Amino acid sequence: MNPIIKVEDLKAVYLVREGTIKAADRISFEVQENSVTAIVGESASGKSTIIEAMTKTLPPNGRILSGKVLYNGKDILTLSNEELRKIKWKEIALVPQAAQQSLNPTMKIIDHFKDTVEAHRVNWNHNELIKKASEKLKMVRLNPEAVLYAYPLQLSGGMKQRVLIALALLLEPKVLILDEPTSALDVLTQAHIIQLLKELKKMLNITLIFVTHDIAVAAELADNVAVIYGGNLIEFNSTFQIFKNPLHPYTNGLINSIMAVNADMSKVKPIPGDPPSLLNPPSGCRFHPRCEHAMEICKKEKPQLIEIENGAQVACYLYKEGGRWNETSDKNRSY
Amino acid sequence: MNYFINKTLYLLIVFAIAISGVFVLVNNMPGDPAYGLAVSIAQQRNMQIEQALEIAHKMMGIDPHESIFIRYGKFVSNLLKGNFGYSAFYNTSVNEIIAKSLPWSLFVISLATFLSFTIGIFLGAFAAQKRDTIIEGIISTVSSIIQAIPPFILAVLILFVFSVRLKVLPLGGAYPVDIEPSFSLEFISKIFLHALGPMLAIAIPQMASWTLSMRGNTSQIMEEDFIRFAEARGLRDSVIAAKYVRNNAMLPLVASLAISVGYMLGGQTLVESIFNYPGIGFYFGKAIAVRDFGLLTGLFTLIVIGVILATFIADFVYALIDPRVKLK
Ligand SMILES: Nc1ncnc2c1ncn2[C@@H]1O[C@H](COP(=O)(O)OP(=O)(O)OP(=O)(O)O)[C@@H](O)[C@H]1O
Ligand code: SF4
Ligand SMILES: [Mg+2]
Numbered sequence: 326m327n328p329i330i331k332v333e334d335l336k337a338v339y340l341v342r343e344g345t346i347k348a349a350d351r352i353s354f355e356v357q358e359n360s361v362t363a364i365v366g367e368s369a370s371g372k373s374t375i376i377e378a379m380t381k382t383l384p385p386n387g388r389i390l391s392g393k394v395l396y397n398g399k400d401i402l403t404l405s406n407e408e409l410r411k412i413k414w415k416e417i418a419l420v421p422q423a424a425q426q427s428l429n430p431t432m433k434i435i436d437h438f439k440d441t442v443e444a445h446r447v448n449w450n451h452n453e454l455i456k457k458a459s460e461k462l463k464m465v466r467l468n469p470e471a472v473l474y475a476y477p478l479q480l481s482g483g484m485k486q487r488v489l490i491a492l493a494l495l496l497e498p499k500v501l502i503l504d505e506p507t508s509a510l511d512v513l514t515q516a517h518i519i520q521l522l523k524e525l526k527k528m529l530n531i532t533l534i535f536v537t538h539d540i541a542v543a544a545e546l547a548d549n550v551a552v553i554y555g556g557n558l559i560e561f562n563s564t565f566q567i568f569k570n571p572l573h574p575y576t577n578g579l580i581n582s583i584m585a586v587n588a589d590m591s592k593v594k595p596i597p598g599d600p601p602s603l604l605n606p607p608s609g610c611r612f613h614p615r616c617e618h619a620m621e622i623c624k625k626e627k628p629q630l631i632e633i634e635n636g637a638q639v640a641c642y643l644y645k646e647g648g649r650w651n652e653t654s655d656k657n658r659s660y
Numbered sequence: 661m662n663y664f665i666n667k668t669l670y671l672l673i674v675f676a677i678a679i680s681g682v683f684v685l686v687n688n689m690p691g692d693p694a695y696g697l698a699v700s701i702a703q704q705r706n707m708q709i710e711q712a713l714e715i716a717h718k719m720m721g722i723d724p725h726e727s728i729f730i731r732y733g734k735f736v737s738n739l740l741k742g743n744f745g746y747s748a749f750y751n752t753s754v755n756e757i758i759a760k761s762l763p764w765s766l767f768v769i770s771l772a773t774f775l776s777f778t779i780g781i782f783l784g785a786f787a788a789q790k791r792d793t794i795i796e797g798i799i800s801t802v803s804s805i806i807q808a809i810p811p812f813i814l815a816v817l818i819l820f821v822f823s824v825r826l827k828v829l830p831l832g833g834a835y836p837v838d839i840e841p842s843f844s845l846e847f848i849s850k851i852f853l854h855a856l857g858p859m860l861a862i863a864i865p866q867m868a869s870w871t872l873s874m875r876g877n878t879s880q881i882m883e884e885d886f887i888r889f890a891e892a893r894g895l896r897d898s899v900i901a902a903k904y905v906r907n908n909a910m911l912p913l914v915a916s917l918a919i920s921v922g923y924m925l926g927g928q929t930l931v932e933s934i935f936n937y938p939g940i941g942f943y944f945g946k947a948i949a950v951r952d953f954g955l956l957t958g959l960f961t962l963i964v965i966g967v968i969l970a971t972f973i974a975d976f977v978y979a980l981i982d983p984r985v986k987l988k
Contacts, residue, residue, distance in 0.1 A: 382892045385883055406897075413894035421892065426885035429904050430984055431911065440903070444895040476983040492893070 328355040328395075329500060329532050330379070335392030337378035346603045348374035350556045352392070353630060354638075356500075356549075361526055361533040363543035363564070365579075366553030367600055372536040373422050375553065376502050380419045381409060396500075415445045418493040422504035422536070424486035428477035434488055435473040441495060461491040466517055482509040490518070494525075501525070503535040507542065522546055540583050544568060552576050555601040555611035558630060561638040572639040574616050610641070618643060663979065671972050678964045683735055686957045687728060694719075695951070697748025716748065735957075744958035749950045754958030757943055762962075764834050765932070765939030767851075769924045772859045776867035777917060783867075784874020785906055791879060800875060807868035812930035815861035819934060822857065829857050832936030858935045862928055866920065870913065877909035884908075915978035922970025926963035 333353050339346040348371040356362050364372050377383045379394045381402065394401040396417065401409060421427050428437060438458040442449055449457065459469035465487035477485060486509045493501055506522070507515040519542060525531055526546070537543055543550050543564065550567045552560040552575070560573040571577040578596040598615035601607050607614050613623040622642055630640040694716035702712035717724060723731075738745065744754035787799040822829040835841065835850050881887065882905055890900045925940060932941035940959060947955035 380892065382888055384885075384888060410894045410896070413892060415894060419892050421885065421889055423885040423889075427889035429886045429890070429908070431908055431982065432903065440890070440895055440899060441893045444893060444899065478984055489889075 327358055329358040329397060330356040330534075331393075331395040332375075332379060333393040333395070335375070335378055335394065336390040337374055337383060337392075338388055338390060339374075339384070340386045340388060341604075344604055347606055348387075348556050348603055349378055350606075351627075351630075352558045354551055354558060354561050356532060356534060359530065359532055360548045361522075361535070361546055362549045362551060363547035364534065364536045364551045364553060365538065365540050365543050368538060369600060369603070370553045371556040371603070372538075372553050373504050374556070375558075376419060376504060376534065376536060377421075380413065380417060380502065382419055382421075411445070414441060414493075414498065415496050416498055417500040417502065418496070418498040419502045420486075420489045420493045420504060420506060422508070424489050424509060425482055427489060428485060430477055433474055433476055434480075437488075437492060438473075438495060441492060445496060447496065457495060458491070461494045462488070464494060464521060465491045466514065467491065483511065483514055486510065487514075487518070490521075498531070500532045500534065503533070505536055505538070507537075507539075519545060540579060552579070555606055556603050557611055557627075557640065559612070559640045561630070563636070566635070566637055572633065572637060572644065573612075573641050574618055574643070575612050667972065667975065671968065674968050675965070678968060679736065679739065679961060680732070682957060682960050682964055683732055686953055686960065687731070689953065694748065694953075697751070697952075697954075700748070700751075719746065719748075739961065744961060745954045747947070747952055747955035747958070749946070749952040749955060754955055757955065758940070758958070758962060761938055761940050761943050764855075764937065765925060765928070765941060768855050768859050768862065768928075768932075768937070768939060769921055771855060772863035772866060772924070773917065773921055775859070776863040777870055777913075780867045780870025781874050781906075781910060781913065784871040784876075785878050785901070785909065787871065787875045788878030788882065788909075789901065791882075796875075799871065803868040803871045803875075805868075807865055807872060809865055811861045811865055811928065812934060814864055815858065815931045815934040818857050818861055830854050834938050854937070858928070858931050858937045858939075861931045861935075862924060873913055874909060877912065878905055881905050881909045911982050912978075914981060915974045918970045918974040918977060919967075920970075922967040925966040 332355075335349060335352040336347075337349040339348055352375055354362075364375065366372050374383070374387070377387065378389050378392075379401070381389070383389070389402060392402070396412065401412070401417075404412070428434070432440075435455070435458065439454060442454055455469075455473070458473060462469045462472055467484060467487055472480065472484065472488060480488065486506070490503070490506060493503075503522075507518050510518060522533065522535070523546065526533060533546075535546070547564045550560075550562060550564050551558055552567070552573065554573075554575050560567070560571070560576045562572065567576065568580060571580045575596065582596070596615055601611050601614070607624075609625050610616070610619070610623040610628050613619040616623065620642060628640045628642050630638050631644065631646045632638050633644055633646075694713060697716040697719065698709060698712040701707070701715055702709050705712070735745075742755070744758060746752075747754050747757055750757060783799055783803075787796045790796045818829070819831070823831050830836065830853060832854075834854050835847065836854075839847055839850060841847060887900060887904055890904045895904075926944070927941075928939070929941040929945045931937075932939045933945040936942070940962065943955065944959045944963070946952070947959060
């Protein structure tokens with residue numbers, strides 16, 4: 326299999342008055358064509374930052390400091406604006422998390438579809454545009470007649486979010502990136518959108534990357550899961566392996582707490598401590614202040630993402646390249 | 661529909677209050693409102709001032725023994741009939757003065773507004789697009805300085821430089837006295853030439869303030885998520901700049917256009933006086949100078965009505981162009 330997207334050593338920050346927020350640091354992973362990848366992590370861990378940096382759609386104060394994002398072998402980050410513009414949406418579409426403010430308040434929904442189509446010189450006449458837009462809106466369970474001629478403020482949050490998904494489907498992109506696609510939706514609509522994504526996965530020739538803090542959704546949809554902690558990618562593995570055998574202590578805690586919810590509430594063991602500050606992140610492994618296995622080296626040097634076995638990747642000193650436990654820490658492993 | 665009924669009711673109430681305000685203000689000014697007229701009658705007809713006052717009172721329809729309430733009633737009923745009163749100094753109805761001066765004022769104001777608005781919008785948007793560059797710095801600093809210059813000082817400057825020194829602009833009036841008004845090209849070009857001085861004096865500070873507002877609005881809009889999302893969809897920069905940034909940034913400014921026109925009606929007294937330009941402001945200045953209370957009341961009322969109407973129109977325009985207001 327070929328990676329359609331390969332992220333190498335991506336580093337992005339936000340400039341704020343107090344300094345720089347290191348929201349994505351040394352992020353590397355591969356996405357295979359037609360696979361589904363979930364990016365999970367707690368709030369403010371840098372999930373949105375990663376996918377926005379990948380598509381060069383960071384907010385005005387965001388900066389990409391280094392790294393590569395290879396799309397079919399070509400680095401997106403070094404493309405000219407015009408080359409990038411042509412790829413955006415037509416080949417790689419990003420549905421943002423900020424669904425509430427992502428539509429032009431003074432333009433009807435139909436005009437958003439129209440602008441998108443015109444930007445990519447797709448030769449549809451007005452009727453075709455209406456037909457295609459209606460088709461996509463129906464896919465996300467919206468009534469085209471009610472939505473197309475409405476202004477954004479006439480739509481509810483969940484409706485806007487689905488309009489964005491419909492917009493993203495319009496040009497049938499190769500890669501569809503969704504940031505919390507179900508967060509503004511009620512349980513029923515949420516289930517429907519997840520169903521839709523499942524169908525998309527089967528039906529279209531499409532690669533899906535989606536961000537979620539709901540690990541259950543990831544379990545349901547994804548082939549692979551990337552776990553983000555404090556702006557770092559700490560584990561990348563197949564969904565099956567992530568759940569069966571979480572490697573990183575943080576992932577382990579995360580999975581355990583989810584499983585406990587399903588099994589026995591009394592066993593819920595939240596991970597102690599607070600999420601790290603990204604303005605002044607902890608030295609070494611960013612998880613070390615909360616990690617029960619922390620060693621001296623963890624405080625000093627940042628662990629690299631290394632491949633263990635069968636493509637499983639983890640950034641933790643408990644592991645050594647090639648799949649062996651570190652001798653010194655073996656006895657610490659209590660799980 | 662409810663919106664308009666509400667607004668109209670509101671408008672009527674504001675009118676009533678404003679007009680009463682004008683009446684009370686002028687009636688509490690020291691001196692007899694007919695005094696000015698009486699003096700000129702006394703001089704012309706060589707009679708005693710008391711006699712002349714009586715005649716003047718009659719001419720202006722004032723009975724000095726009437727109570728203030730009756731006078732107020734008359735004032736209002738006259739206004740309702742569209743009668744703005746009588747000018748003692750010009751010895752004619754205020755309506756007539758309005759009829760011949762309002763077009764000139766509106767002419768200059770519309771020219772000034774059109775010019776300052778289009779240039780200001782363009783410069784403001786341009787400056788915002790060039791954020792953090794020397795260009796933005798220059799445009800913003802120069803605009804802040806120019807914005808602070810009172811129009812009458814500019815008027816004096818323009819008059820001195822272009823009319824007195826360089827002699828490229830006329831010294832005053834709406835058109836040369838030696839040309840008969842007509843629709844000939846020559847006459848029309850003269851009209852524009854004569855309007856140029858007062859127009860520039862008003863337009864330049866206006867332009868600076870439009871520039872600053874537009875720059876502020878534009879940089880604010882550029883931070884919005886929907887701009888980022890438009891970029892994410894691969895829209896061309898030119899489309900984003902026009903439909904997404906400019907349209908949204910301009911919206912509040914288009915609405916305040918009407919307000920600014922309304923305020924200019926009364927606000928250019930000094931400029932019109934300096935250029936001897938026979939607009940509303942010129943007559944307003946005259947009325948104050950010669951204490952022509954009738955003219956003063958009439959023009960004051962007109963200006964107040966103008967400002968209120970302008971505010972109303974601004975609201976209306978805003979509702980018309982902004983779906984966020986329209987749909988409420
Ligand atoms: N425009 C910005 N300016 C400054 N800091 C920002 C900006 N956007 C995000 N951040 C900070 O960067 C960090 C990562 O934010 P990000 O939005 O990527 O998190 P996330 O994982 O997507 O969280 P969530 O699940 O809440 O969406 C956070 O600490 C956040 O406060
Ligand atoms: S590197 Fe050290 S601190 Fe970080 S997760 Fe592994 S053991 Fe814990
Ligand atoms: Mg996010």
